[in-house]
Amino acid sequence: MRNNVLVTGAGGQLGKTIQDLQSEKKNDIDFTFLSKAALDITNIDDLQACFASNNFNFCINCAAYTNVEQAEITPEIAYKINAESVKNLAEVCKKHNVILIHISTDYVFDGTKRTPYITKDIPNPMNEYGKSKLLGEQYIARILKKYFIIRSSWLYSREYGHNFYRSILNKVKTEKEISVTTDQIGCPTDVVNLSRFLFDLILDKQKPYGLYHFCDKKEMTWYDFAKSILAEKNIKNIKLIQVDHFKTLAKRPKYSVLG
Ligand SMILES: NC(=O)C1=CN([C@@H]2O[C@H](COP(=O)(O)OP(=O)(O)OC[C@H]3O[C@@H](n4cnc5c(N)ncnc54)[C@H](OP(=O)(O)O)[C@@H]3O)[C@@H](O)[C@H]2O)C=CC1
Numbered sequence: 001m002r003n004n005v006l007v008t009g010a011g012g013q014l015g016k017t018i019q020d021l022q023s024e025k026k027n028d029i030d031f032t033f034l035s036k037a038a039l040d041i042t043n044i045d046d047l048q049a050c051f052a053s054n055n056f057n058f059c060i061n062c063a064a065y066t067n068v069e070q071a072e073i074t075p076e077i078a079y080k081i082n083a084e085s086v087k088n089l090a091e092v093c094k095k096h097n098v099i100l101i102h103i104s105t106d107y108v109f110d111g112t113k114r115t116p117y118i119t120k121d122i123p124n125p126m127n128e129y130g131k132s133k134l135l136g137e138q139y140i141a142r143i144l145k146k147y148f149i150i151r152s153s154w155l156y157s158r159e160y161g162h163n164f165y166r167s168i169l170n171k172v173k174t175e176k177e178i179s180v181t182t183d184q185i186g187c188p189t190d191v192v193n194l195s196r197f198l199f200d201l202i203l204d205k206q207k208p209y210g211l212y213h214f215c216d217k218k219e220m221t222w223y224d225f226a227k228s229i230l231a232e233k234n235i236k237n238i239k240l241i242q243v244d245h246f247k248t249l250a251k252r253p254k255y256s257v258l259g
């Protein structure tokens, strides 16, 4: 059977990358890409109508509220999108027998470990974004049997969206020096690699449903990551300053490598 896959939140960095790469699987997977303007996942009636008028067998949920700083100020929006709408989406998936692939985050952990977090480790988020994402995971696990929750970390696209990779390159255009923190360790993950992992997941009919971790395998600090971004672009005309703290509203885990 051909796979008929809905991608929600298709206007984000992951959704756009899946769209760019879809031709790699054109013989096996039909994709429907719906951005927020086409399908707002907070609207339950639109969700119902969309699933009723299509014959999807998978839904990759890329829709999320990902502004970690703003989530501290307006947590209710983060909860609405990352938790309550995910609950609705899970219920609609259940009704239509659609396998939900949901993306979650390393920020569900509190960062007190010093060895990679495994799926059995107990989450304990430190910020509102992480808390809202954890609640979304819990709803899915409660409502569905046929689901994959894929936790990833420090996602970046070279092409699209708001992410650390692009923030650093934007700063290069206007700043003479950039201060970057060494107080967190994680694994930057290229959305291209996550996209291909998701393709394999859809095509691998043997993989048990449940919770998985996926990240690129190089652990580093944000400072190390900034250094590697500048090296990749051969940028030398900027002073990169290593700091042990960068003031932010949200607390972030000191260590969030996923294993
Ligand atoms: N970015 C990261 O570092 C990481 C992300 N993740 C998770 O991966 C997934 C994909 O994230 P990523 O692509 O990076 O995030 P983006 O912020 O790039 O994309 C999220 C998309 O969801 C859209 N969206 C927001 N609200 C709604 C809504 N109500 N209905 C439909 N779409 C909506 C956004 O639209 P708009 O911008 O117009 O609001 C945006 O296009 C998310 O679940 C995220 O939590 C996991 C680990 C790391």
Ligand SMILES: Cc1cn([C@H]2C[C@H](O)[C@@H](COP(=O)(O)OP(=O)(O)O[C@H]3O[C@@H](C)C(=O)[C@@H](O)[C@H]3O)O2)c(=O)[nH]c1=O
Binding pocket: 066, 067, 068, 069, 104, 105, 106, 107, 152, 153, 154, 155, 163, 164, 167, 168, 171, 178, 179, 180, 181, 184, 222, 245, 246, 248, 252
């Ligand atoms: C832009 C910038 C950030 N920082 C610091 C702030 C913060 O502690 C850390 C990361 O900054 P950002 O705000 O860019 O990244 P942040 O939004 O925390 O990224 C997170 O996004 C969510 C969606 C996830 O799920 C996580 O996996 C993770 O990728 O680096 C600097 O030290 N210097 C800088 O110039």
